[in-house]
Amino acid sequence: MSNEDIKRLPLLPLRGLTxxxxxxxxxxxxxxxxxxxxxxAMVNDQEIFLSSQVDxxxxxxNQNEIYEVGTIAKIKQMLKLPGDTIRVLVEGLExxxxxxxxxxxxxxxxxxxxxxxxxxxxxxxxxEAVARSVLSVFEKFVKLSSKVSxxxxxxxxxxxxxxxxxxxxxxxxxxxxxxxxxVLEAFDPVDRLENLxxxxxxxxxxxxxxxxxxxxVRRQIDKVQREYYLREQIKAIQKELGESDGISEEVKExxxxxxxxxLPEEALEKANKxxxxxxxxGQGSAEGSVxxxxxxxITDLPWDIQTDDNLDLKNAAKILDEDHYGLTKVKExxxxxxxxxxxxxxxxxxxxxxxxxxxxxxxxxxxSIARSxxxxxxxxxxxxxxxxxxxxxxxxxxxxxxxxxxxxxIKHAGTKNPVFLLDEIDKMSSxxxxxxxxxxxxxxxxxQNNAFRDHYLELAFDLxxxxxxxxxxxxxxxxxxxxxxxxxxxxxGYTEEEKxxxxxxxxxxxxxxxxxxSKNSIRITENTIRNIINYYTRESGVRELERQIAAICRKVxxxxxxxxxxxxRITENNLEKYLGIPKYRYDKVEKNDExxxxxxxxxxxxxxxxxxxxxxxxxxxxxxxxxxxxxxVMKESARAGFSYIRSRSKEFGLEDDFHEQTDIHIHIPxxxxxxxxxxxxxxxxxxxxxALLGVKVKSxxxxxxxxxxxxxxxxxxxxxxxxxAAHRAGITNILIPKENERDLIDIxxxxxxxxxxxxxxxxDEVLEYxxxxxxxxxx
Ligand code: ADP
Numbered sequence: 001m002s003n004e005d006i007k008r009l010p011l012l013p014l015r016g017l018t019x020x021x022x023x024x025x026x027x028x029x030x031x032x033x034x035x036x037x038x039x040x041a042m043v044n045d046q047e048i049f050l051s052s053q054v055d056x057x058x059x060x061x062n063q064n065e066i067y068e069v070g071t072i073a074k075i076k077q078m079l080k081l082p083g084d085t086i087r088v089l090v091e092g093l094e095x096x097x098x099x100x101x102x103x104x105x106x107x108x109x110x111x112x113x114x115x116x117x118x119x120x121x122x123x124x125x126x127x128e129a130v131a132r133s134v135l136s137v138f139e140k141f142v143k144l145s146s147k148v149s150x151x152x153x154x155x156x157x158x159x160x161x162x163x164x165x166x167x168x169x170x171x172x173x174x175x176x177x178x179x180x181x182x183v184l185e186a187f188d189p190v191d192r193l194e195n196l197x198x199x200x201x202x203x204x205x206x207x208x209x210x211x212x213x214x215x216x217v218r219r220q221i222d223k224v225q226r227e228y229y230l231r232e233q234i235k236a237i238q239k240e241l242g243e244s245d246g247i248s249e250e251v252k253e254x255x256x257x258x259x260x261x262x263l264p265e266e267a268l269e270k271a272n273k274x275x276x277x278x279x280x281x282g283q284g285s286a287e288g289s290v291x292x293x294x295x296x297x298i299t300d301l302p303w304d305i306q307t308d309d310n311l312d313l314k315n316a317a318k319i320l321d322e323d324h325y326g327l328t329k330v331k332e333x334x335x336x337x338x339x340x341x342x343x344x345x346x347x348x349x350x351x352x353x354x355x356x357x358x359x360x361x362x363x364x365x366x367x368s369i370a371r372s373x374x375x376x377x378x379x380x381x382x383x384x385x386x387x388x389x390x391x392x393x394x395x396x397x398x399x400x401x402x403x404x405x406x407x408x409x410i411k412h413a414g415t416k417n418p419v420f421l422l423d424e425i426d427k428m429s430s431x432x433x434x435x436x437x438x439x440x441x442x443x444x445x446x447x448q449n450n451a452f453r454d455h456y457l458e459l460a461f462d463l464x465x466x467x468x469x470x471x472x473x474x475x476x477x478x479x480x481x482x483x484x485x486x487x488x489x490x491x492x493g494y495t496e497e498e499k500x501x502x503x504x505x506x507x508x509x510x511x512x513x514x515x516x517x518s519k520n521s522i523r524i525t526e527n528t529i530r531n532i533i534n535y536y537t538r539e540s541g542v543r544e545l546e547r548q549i550a551a552i553c554r555k556v557x558x559x560x561x562x563x564x565x566x567x568x569r570i571t572e573n574n575l576e577k578y579l580g581i582p583k584y585r586y587d588k589v590e591k592n593d594e595x596x597x598x599x600x601x602x603x604x605x606x607x608x609x610x611x612x613x614x615x616x617x618x619x620x621x622x623x624x625x626x627x628x629x630x631x632x633v634m635k636e637s638a639r640a641g642f643s644y645i646r647s648r649s650k651e652f653g654l655e656d657d658f659h660e661q662t663d664i665h666i667h668i669p670x671x672x673x674x675x676x677x678x679x680x681x682x683x684x685x686x687x688x689x690x691a692l693l694g695v696k697v698k699s700x701x702x703x704x705x706x707x708x709x710x711x712x713x714x715x716x717x718x719x720x721x722x723x724x725a726a727h728r729a730g731i732t733n734i735l736i737p738k739e740n741e742r743d744l745i746d747i748x749x750x751x752x753x754x755x756x757x758x759x760x761x762x763x764d765e766v767l768e769y770x771x772x773x774x775x776x777x778x779x
Contacts, residue, residue, distance in 0.1 A: 010037035011108035016056040018180035020167040037107035130193040262304040316372035348446040356491035357607035359541020362471040370419035383424030391439040393456035417465035426472035493540025515553040535582035540607025596691030600683030601704040603718030608725030615687040620663025628668035641685030679716035681707035696772040703735035711763035715739035
């Protein structure tokens with residue numbers, strides 16, 4: 001490289017600008033160092049080296065912060081602007097590359113190398129090929145980009161100097177300094193075109209994506225505008241026709257409703273959002289009606305409506321007495337419960353659960369509680385509910401979705417603090433549709449129920465002011481976690497005396513009132529009522545009794561009108577005229593002593609009952625055949641009894657191998673499966689012994705008790721219910737296990753007086769008492 005190829009020039013660093021050869025450009029210069037460079041250039045032959053700064057933000061770049069390759073330019077014009085700024089006009093001449101910095105102050109001076117002049121003829125074809133490719137992408141670029149004027153395309157295509165081609169295109173299209181620098185640094189023209197080709201192709205891709213996005217955005221805007229326009233037109237047409245603007249009227253109504261409902265923040269936000277959607281919706285749209293239903297639900301719920309509690313416990317006690325006969329213990333527990341609630345001033349704490357057979361007044365006590373507190377009362381039966389959605393609702397995405405029964409009931413109550421009775425919680429079941437019990441648990445749990453979320457509402461509703469009460473017939477089938485939340489109050493069945501009292505003091509006056517019959521128009525004797533109880537009903541509670549009384553009232557009302565009589569007398573003799581022939585007869589218990597038939601006492605979820613067990617021995621191979629209403633536990637119990645008999649065969653005078661020649665058939669003719677299977681143990685065993693020995697069993701006798709293999713009698717449950725059932729059935733002799741003696745306290749004295757109750761410890765005692773002939777040796 002000879003010295004002639006090296007040029008020494010002042011350097012002016014450009015900020016955010018790149019100048020190419022042949023390009024005319026003006027820019028403003030303000031930095032003192034740059035002005036010094038300009039001045040130095042003017043002293044020489046007006047040539048200056050222009051190169052870009054790597055980072056345009058730096059004010060005083062050092063040597064490393066300036067690109068090595070730049071353009072030698074001629075200063076065409078200088079203009080002093082106000083302030084210390086100079087505007088210069090330059091024309092690019094050719095590329096230059098810094099070899100060396102000669103001095104740094106007061107301006108940069110550099111030694112430069114300029115490009116070797118190529119002999120283009122050597123690579124004419126190659127050049128032509130790349131140039132064409134570049135031209136075609138450039139053309140595409142111009143079409144896509146709005147920034148390049150199409151005239152440039154004309155200039156460029158008519159150009160036959162390929163050396164200049166890349167520079168002109170780069171100068172007119174490229175934006176990024178790095179890209180321009182890349183083109184500038186390519187001294188070889190083919191290289192330069194190739195680089196440019198690459199950069200342009202990439203830019204085109206970006207432009208295409210940009211355009212796509214723009215188009216999408218524009219389409220959306222167009223659609224909104226179109227709808228707006230059409231809606232405005234509808235409005236204009238409606239106005240012309242003298243119709244009011246339906247939607248906005250409606251929206252106004254909802255707005256008022258929302259304001260009145262005093263919604264909590266979350267609900268308010270949601271309601272307003274939905275209202276907004278409704279306002280934007282066409283009038284007949286299906287979606288609109290979905291929104292309306294939703295808004296109705298939200299605004300109808302008692303978010304902020306509450307009744308004041310009557311906290312007077314004396315009043316509560318008075319009301320409970322007013323509505324119910326007896327039930328002293330139950331009433332006491334209820335009053336205690338209300339007292340505790342008042343002390344703690346919260347609804348937290350266990351939930352009362354009334355357990356007992358149907359018709360004993362569970363629901364009606366709950367109603368009285370509501371009445372005494374001055375609260376609204378709602379009742380929801382969860383018996384048979386399998387689907388979680390019944391409790392919690394369906395999501396709004398379901399067609400025709402509505403809230404679950406909890407929220408519906410609250411809306412129905414119209415206050416957020418009603419007394420809420422959940423009936424039959426022992427009869428819930430769960431399957432693939434989710435577990436209603438766990439949803440219910442959430443409803444009842446004071447830690448969670450202040451923000452109960454219904455699937456439909458998707459809003460938290462505060463249930464913590466609700467007083468929940470529950471009822472069940474049977475504790476065994478209540479899911480454990482639910483049971484743990486509850487305080488159980490047992491209500492057992494009523495005796496005949498109690499029923500008589502309930503009927504005279506409560507049911508009859510109530511029914512008379514409901515049928516509009518005055519007290520004096522009807523006479524009904526005590527014995528008549530007893531007959532209704534004994535021959536027309538068979539229940540632990542008084543529901544059927546109330547129905548029978550209602551039936552009598554209907555007939556009486558009719559007679560009072562049709563026959564124009566003043567009053568009607570109902571006696572034992574004419575009762576059949578009113579109620580038809582008796583439904584139950586208590587002579588069902590065998591009048592005569594029989595072989596192989598024994599009366600047992602059972603305890604079912606609907607109360608106590610008698611059950612008759614029959615046994616027939618047959619020649620056979622020692623099989624135990626069980627038929628009728630037998631549960632598994634009962635079968636086990638029968639086997640245990642049989643084993644006891646075998647161990648005693650000598651005392652009974654039976655052949656040692658009697659069991660190998662005899663089949664024993666045990667049958668329980670009717671009645672529900674007793675809840676407590678084993679309690680039929682001594683009854684079955686007595687029947688088998690009686691049948692095997694051919695000895696009769698006393699007829700006026702009923703028994704209950706579990707048996708062990710060795711013949712001990714174990715205690716059983718439900719003694720009170722069972723004894724009442726025996727009493728109802730007219731049986732006066734009863735055998736109960738010794739350990740159950742303490743349960744007799746619960747039996748009213750007037751009933752006990754009429755019964756002979758014997759407590760037994762062993763099977764031997766049972767047989768001694770039950771069998772008419774003592775055909776065996778008692779040890
Ligand atoms: P449950 O909910 O236990 O099945 P209900 O509460 O429906 O029973 O009672 C059935 C009917 O019997 C109701 O009309 C109720 O008022 C009446 N009743 C039950 N027990 C009594 C009682 N101790 N005193 C007065 N009426 C009663």
